[in-house]
Amino acid sequence: MSELEGRVALVTGATGGIGRALVARLRGAGLTVVATTRRAEGSGLPDGVDVVEADMRQADALPGLVAAVQERHGALDVLVPNAGAGERRSLEDTTREDWDAALAVNLTAPFLLAQAAVPAMAARGFGRVLLVSSVAAFTGGAIGPHYAASKAGLQGLVGFLSSRYAARGVTVNAIAPAAIGGTGMGDALPAETVAAIPVGRTGEPAEVADLALAMLANGYLTGKTVLLDGGMLPR
Template sequence: MSQEDSDDIKGKLALITGCTGGIGYATALSLAGRGCHIAVHFHQAVQKAEELVLNLEKLGVKAVAFRADLSNYDNVRQLHTDVVNTLGNPDILFNNSGILNGALGPNGNIQDVSVEKFEETWRTNTGTAYLLTQLCLPNMENKKWGRIVFNSSVAAGTGGVVGPHYASSKSAMHGLLHWIANRYAKDGITCNAVAPALIIETGMMSNPSEELRKRIPIGRFGRPQEVASIVELLVTNAYMTNKIIVADGGWTPSAF
């Protein structure tokens, strides 16, 4: 089996943004369990980032926390520089961080989302992921190996319940990943997305209603570890690229 086809990610470096959130935290532990070193990005949760680093080191991998406000492109560039100077170039990039930037609900008024808020949401959710991917790709090209994963949302395909700013910022990721996947497949680089919904222990689902749970076909909310297992699949399967994997307990009937 060639290196390009191998599912062995031991010794690879994964940069995970939003690592102190439920999905980021679980994914870091999941990939570290496969022997990945982890660049732990966080914004404000210092204590949780330090706790995660300790837990990762117990698994026998290298882990360093990097603080950055990713609503600013210069901070994105600095984060990449800091990671490279401290741990090396990332082999795996999980673009996981993002913001809601206010929730209108499905019956909200579009007039309540200013174009400034719209652009801020796109910059933080989509622009950041684009720039970080752009920065990480050259080294992946040189190595002829790379894994890029975007954390999208079911809202990208359905409109969701947050608002047009959020849904469209996530939908834009899909066009981005499709282009990247097609362009860099020949270089041993895969690019995919996971699109979760109704995942508890996250910022979006901190206090879900019982009524909402009853609407989920499998009868319960999802867990961060279940999203992390999909990310693990996407970074260990060299034949899977250009895909959006939906994790929503059967809420939507098919991929979009």
């Protein structure tokens, strides 16, 4: 029996391409999954998933989201703030609204969820936080400066949280995919981005979920950002 079996996980952005794959893998590994979406009705998420409506831009509601999971399921052991947003923009076209929206969903929401969840994980002596970064955090990527900066900010959170909570059983890592097909974000990427992938194809949501599960299962892995990029970056 793995250390994850029977644990309670919260996955945000669960109706996106990667979100659905994450939910399926976590359920397959025997976790109870609470999944957020902006439209719970007709979400298509499988029976047995606790589906909750939440907009990551509603910052004030996020601590309450964690509290509700803890109340309903007894604990929150595994946090995967997967929801992500960012319209494709050039530097000149990026508005303050674009900037604020990307930061709110991609960086502020993961921070607020972690702030609400991690102290209780530490008190119980077990916790897993897996942030969903992007190759754009390192290269700048194809979406825009707002998106790249928001994903790069997650690196600071990984460093801060992992170093302070490692001794209390909480691991904090990030997975940084590139060009994952079958997703709203990946399918919007320009053809030249896809053409430059050394493995010659886009990644699959299931491949992201497989690596995510391995990272969550490994109690000796913390403070790391693991790239899943088809060979785009030499690291």
